[in-house]
Amino acid sequence: MNKENRNTIKVIDCQVLAHYQFEGDQYILTLSSEIIANETKPGQFVHISVSDILPMRRPISIMSVDKENATFDLLYKVVGEGTKQLAERKVGDVISVIGPIGNGFEMTENKRPLLIGGGVGMPPMVAIAQSVKDTDYQPFAILGSEVPFPFDEQVAKDGKDYQGATRTMPELEDWGVECRLASLQGYQGVFKGYVTDLAKVYLDGLSADELSQVEIYSCGPHPMLDAVAKLAKDYNLPCQVSLEENMACAVGGCAGCVVEVQTDSGPAMKRVCVDGPVFDASTVF
Numbered sequence: 001m002n003k004e005n006r007n008t009i010k011v012i013d014c015q016v017l018a019h020y021q022f023e024g025d026q027y028i029l030t031l032s033s034e035i036i037a038n039e040t041k042p043g044q045f046v047h048i049s050v051s052d053i054l055p056m057r058r059p060i061s062i063m064s065v066d067k068e069n070a071t072f073d074l075l076y077k078v079v080g081e082g083t084k085q086l087a088e089r090k091v092g093d094v095i096s097v098i099g100p101i102g103n104g105f106e107m108t109e110n111k112r113p114l115l116i117g118g119g120v121g122m123p124p125m126v127a128i129a130q131s132v133k134d135t136d137y138q139p140f141a142i143l144g145s146e147v148p149f150p151f152d153e154q155v156a157k158d159g160k161d162y163q164g165a166t167r168t169m170p171e172l173e174d175w176g177v178e179c180r181l182a183s184l185q186g187y188q189g190v191f192k193g194y195v196t197d198l199a200k201v202y203l204d205g206l207s208a209d210e211l212s213q214v215e216i217y218s219c220g221p222h223p224m225l226d227a228v229a230k231l232a233k234d235y236n237l238p239c240q241v242s243l244e245e246n247m248a249c250a251v252g253g254c255a256g257c258v259v260e261v262q263t264d265s266g267p268a269m270k271r272v273c274v275d276g277p278v279f280d281a282s283t284v285f
Contacts, residue, residue, distance in 0.1 A: 009101055009251055010035055016093045017071060024147030025078035027087055028063070034070035036062070036100055042127035043104030043219075043242050043278045046074070047250040049096040051085035058082045059247045059273070061219070062100065063123030064130050064171075075123045075150060101250055102277050105240055107132065110215035114202070114237075115141040116195050116228055118220030124242050126172070128217055133175035140202055141172055141179040144195035144220070153181060155189060162201050165191035195220075196227045203235055211235070216281075218242070229285035239281035245272040259284060 014031035021027055036046065040062050047057040058076075065072045078084050089095060105128055107113070113132065117125035122143050129141055143149070149169070156168040158178065165180040167189035172179040182191040182198045191198040203211065214235075218228040219242035232239035245257040252274035261270045262283045270276065 009098060012036065012097050012099070013094050014097045016089050016091050016095060019089060019091060021087070022148065022150040024145075024150070025087075026147070026150040027076055027078070028150060029074045029076070029086075029089070030071055031074070031095065031097065032071055033097065036072050036097070037065040037067050037070045040065055040072065040100040040127075041104035042131050043124045044100040044102045045250075045277065046097045046099030047101060047247070048074070048086070048098075050082045051088070054082055054085060056082065056248070057096075057098065057250065058086065059101075059250050061120070061123040061127075061242070063126050065127075075120060077120050077147075098250065102273060103275070105217050105242070105278050107137070108215055108238070110213050110238065111137050112206075112210060112213040112215070113137055113139045114199060114214050114216045115139055116144075116199060116216060116218040116220070116224075117141070118144040118195055118224045119146070121218070121220030121224070121242070121244065124219040125217065126169070129172050129175060129177040129179075133177055139177050141169075141177055142182055142195045142198050142202070143169060143179065144182040144198075144224070146183060146185060148187075149181060153189070156180070162198060162205075163191060165189070165198060165201075194227065195224065196231045199228075199231055211237075215239070218281075219244070225281070226285050229281040232281055240278055241281045241284065242277045243272045243279065243284070245277075247273050249273070 014033045018030035045061045060074045063073045115125040153167040168179040182195045216239040225241045248254045248256045250273045257272040258269040
């Protein structure tokens with residue numbers, strides 16, 4: 001993991017093909033790019049120009065790709081002036097995009113990936129689910145949000161009830177990926193609690209043999225990732241996390257997104273943008 005990422009980043013003009021708004025100032029943006037659709041790996045992101053007024057780009061994780069139609073989807077939430085201006089982009093607009101950027105998740109021999117995504121950390125989990133949907137992996141996805149989910153959740157067809165969690169993301173349901181939702185907001189059919197609490201319910205329901213095949217993959221706010229890392233340690237499970245950091249250049253030049261990582265030779269400062277954003281959880285938490 002954390003291999004050098006060089007000569008893979010491109011500047012591309014992408015046309016806006018669709019732009020959907022959801023509750024909680026959340027948006028899904030569909031852009032055209034054969035390069036990004038075909039070359040993106042789960043966990044990578046793009047650095048996107050939000051408008052002609054603001055020179056600073058914004059890093060956004062790639063949620064899904066459509067290789068056949070040469071498109072990719074981004075989920076983002078309006079949190080400041082930059083994303084506010086991005087939300088004003090219309091179908092037909094052309095947006096400058098740098099990407100795909102970063103070292104993504106590495107799928108291992110563990111065939112039961114537990115995908116845990118919170119807030120705008122959900123997209124990389126959806127990306128992993130899409131990448132393994134027609135393989136012998138048996139993923140279980142947990143998506144958490146404290147605002148309404150940016151999709152019309154539905155009751156899972158498998159009928160399983162994880163302590164009140166019966167609803168799932170329709171797209172993952174279509175892919176045959178088991179998924180449940182978590183929130184503290186008391187939404188119907190959604191687990192009332194933290195994503196890690198629901199993860200414990202899932203893990204405790206596995207046999208010893210099944211548990212030995214679990215690897216955790218996660219993206220979300222730092223407090224959530226800290227809790228996920230502790231969960232992985234408690235259950236003695238390998239865990240990969242994608243870090244969320246403020247980025248200026250996003251291509252390794254400014255070193256404004258560095259984090260301390262434990263390496264074989266001692267602590268080292270690594271850039272989240274190109275050395276990550278995915279790291280072994282035990283090295284950063």
